Amino acid sequence: MPTNKKIPSKKESSQSKNGVQKPETSRKSQDDKTTSEGHCPESQPAILSTEDIETVNEVSKLSIAHEIIVNQNFVVEENYLPQGSLENKFVETMCNAFWDHLKNQLSSTPPDFSCALELINNIKQILVSLLLPRQNHLRNEIEEALDMDLLKQETEHGALDVPHLSNYILNLMALMCAPVRDEAVQKLESIKDPVQLLRGITQVLDLMKMDMINYTIKSIRPYLLEHSIEYERAKFQELLDKQPEQRIHLFLKSCLIHGMQESLLDVPGGLLFIEPELAELGWKFVNLMHHNQQVYNPYYAEILTNIISS
Incomplete structure (x- = not known):
């Protein structure tokens, strides 16, 4: 199959003193070559770890259990x-x-x-x-x-x-x-x-x-109807035990910035099932921070600034 040849520009066909042609290779052409030979990071599909896959499966089970509870007509049907x-x-x-x-x-x-x-x-x-x-x-x-x-x-x-x-x-x-x-x-x-x-x-x-x-x-x-709250809370706690989520960190950071009362009014999505446990954790965390602030003052102000800005 014939290939299209690039016609050299006047600048590219300039010669050196000894008569040997010296084509200039621009940085753009090198980048183009690199892009064509490699793959853009944005285009690469995300690779899930085994732990991620297990978490997705557990969340799917929890979602199905919740659907069974709220939808009395829920059944599995043929997939056409x-x-x-x-x-x-x-x-x-x-x-x-x-x-x-x-x-x-x-x-x-x-x-x-x-x-x-x-x-x-x-x-x-x-x-x-x-x-x-x-x-x-x-x-x-x-x-x-x-x-x-x-x-x-x-x-x-x-x-x-x-x-x-x-x-x-x-x-x-x-x-x-x-x-x-x-x-x-x-x-x-x-x-x-x-x-x-x-x-x-x-x-x-x-x-x-x-x-x-x-x-x-x-x-x-x-059984699910009778124990729905306990079941969903237990299953969600299992997920948190397996893979601590960033939303808990966001909640704790909110406790430092806005205080416990305001943070409990805006619990991050997915954590409502464990709100009592989350509140207890938040109070312990804030009390610990206050204690450390008294012990390590004045150095603790810089530490808190780094935590809040991270």
Whole structure:
């Protein structure tokens, strides 16, 4: 591909005394080169630490718990991507690629069961996660029927019976699903193609997971309503213990500048749940500062000035 060559200006084509051309390299051109080769700090995405990610997750849990408390109609619903959208096309392409790959593996001679084995293991984990704590007998049955070590041995001998396993999983789903999913499970029983059947199983299992989440929400809502204040305060205190926030420093600085009474009238956002604890901390902090000011006066005036201006 041809490149565009820069036509040298009169100044750039000036020569030295020995006749050798001496092009001038401006500082701007060097900066441009540096910019083109590197990356502007402003354009780089922020990198979250593990602690930041954990904090975001905890805040999300707290927000969901609060929504459950204030919204009696709160439920988890299916996430439908807009038809024809880029996200929808991407998800469909990736899903079709996976199921096509599984079909090719099972159709090969001899069959390759590696992908099917991994899929069955994932289905097993989902089924176990849908069990209630008291369903130990059914849990043991699933562990025995879908023993992954035993199934792996069967794949090594080319004897993994995928249709049989799929039918067993269907029977479990019919036993475990909510009544609203009975029709969806029954429709799966008429699918003969093993790959399409497994695909349908995973789709209905996603719905069953959603049903279990909503059942859990319904079960814990009375408890959250009864203990909402204590729960939210405790969870927020956990966040503060894990990652002290700048807002506490701002509050303490406000106590020094404006006094405790005025600072308590304007508590920084996100700290209302711990206002009593914050007030106690503020009084102790102010008393300590006053004590230190008496002990270290006149040097303390400069120290306070540095703290307030920081």
